[in-house]
Amino acid sequence: AMDTAIQTIYKATIIVEFIIGNAANGFIALVNVIDWVKRRKISSVDQILTALAISRINMLWSVFIISLIYSLYPDLEMTVKMVRMKNNAWILANHFSIWLATILSIFYFLKIANFSNYIFLYLKWRFKKVISVTLLLSLVFLFVNILVINIHIDVWTDEPKRNLSYSSTSNNCTQFFRFIFLINTMFTLIPFTVSLIIFTLLIFSLLTHLKNMWYNVKGTRDPSTIAHINALQTVVTFLLFYTVFFLSLVTQVWLSQFIEKYNLFFAAIIINFPSVHSCVLILRNSKLRQASLLVLWWLRCGSRDVDTFVP
Template sequence: MESALSSILTLVIIAEFVIGNLSNGFIVLINCIDWVSKRQLSSVDKILIFLAISRIGLIWEILVSWFLALHYLAIFVSGTGLRIMIFSWVVSNHFSLWLATILSIFYLLKIASFSSPAFLYLKWRVNQVILMILLGTLVFLFLNLIQINIHIKDWLDQYERNTIWNFSMSGFPTFSVPVKFTMTMFSLTPFTVALISFLLLSFSLWKHLQKMQLNYKGHRDPRTKAHINALKIVISFLLLYASFFLCILISWISELYQNTLIHMLCQTIGVFYPSSHSFLLILGNPKLRQASLLVAAKVWAKR
């Protein structure tokens, strides 16, 4: 029974892998074609390109880690394979999370309307603000990698001293749980920033609707539609990443109790975040949505 469920989960994660690569690859392809043809690209499209690339890397890393954990866990004994896998996951997850957060900040500064001088200054220099935030996140990435590298070194030293300790799944939780805890703590900051952006966007929409009471235009009002579309994208990111975060927490417990099936289930649900959110980004972007409809129409016509 357990082997059958394991096979089913493997098929599901492979399907998510294919869907995630197609959706993120579509975002990169369409925007790059537009970039080449027009010789310019909007800030939001540039963010989407790098976000999609980071998520492709994250999806590949999760699949490779899944395969190695099931069949070739001993490849980590040398330490080189362990560092490569952990560092690649940290880097891809860092940019996937922070670029989605930066997208939330971009929508906030572009769409929201506040009379605060500080907000107006940030709104006026939105591109510079986005660039500075992205460069500033590299500090978090650097500190995260240093902390994890220290933990890897200490754990490998302990492993080398204990010659009778066989490298197996039973010993791996002593390493993976603290590392995941460190990575999760570094993920709380961008998640909190995205949550604040969502709350400010909601407040801005509420203020706008209050002003519209005397001259109600409903969803036909462009500013109202812009607020609602931005809120859909931000809240979908928050909900999907929250589920991803919850899966990580549950996987800690499953590793401690050596429950491989629950661990596989959590990874399967976790891959849903970088795969499905890209579809929502496509639907929320007029250019990408139109391109996807054209592709779908051509595929349907060939049938």
């Protein structure tokens, strides 16, 4: 009974996070597309945010559908074809969601940080090229990730219709899934490391800037300091969600033999990242924040009008 109650809580959490995530990411994409149509141009940050929002909607649906299948059909035969489809869908959804969020951090870093280093200045002047190259490089990692996983699946079995469910508790099957989780986690570690480096460099940039301000006897609330602090707050919130997400992936590697028991628990943690972090992005972005306040005001006024006309 206790297990059933816990599973019900996990399911309810997933549904709430799924609704919030779709609403937040759909809102980001819609506001930016409307603004794009109005102005007939779109800024670099809005391009990244829109692409990130779309990728996160894709990720939310991928995790939700996989969780739904496991929840409704727990005894469903796990064929090699199903394992391959599930893993490829997860790799694609997770890859773009993580890398586009990392690219957003790179964008903030290049726009706000101040270093006299020639290499940094070169990258700062060509930030669009840096973003394009990072995205292309991430596609190489995506290709290698999919290739390694599919080779592992092919090596593990030669039978295209082999049933995996009968040996789901066996040592062989545990090792099989553990390797998949390990490879996916290793590839997720790459953008995570990039984000940590960006965070460290932003702190160094802020400290250098504050040191210069001290020597010049200026206030610490100048525009550059405020921009640094805002960028750091954005990157810190991203890293906090990212760390929880990353640790959940690492835990899956060590708990492979219990993965069926904790399936919904991990799904709830994984969905939390693209859902709640997108709400934070709305609050951190002035245009999106104003648009959200306008929507809330409109909904409030709309509900009042409805109450007025109710006899």
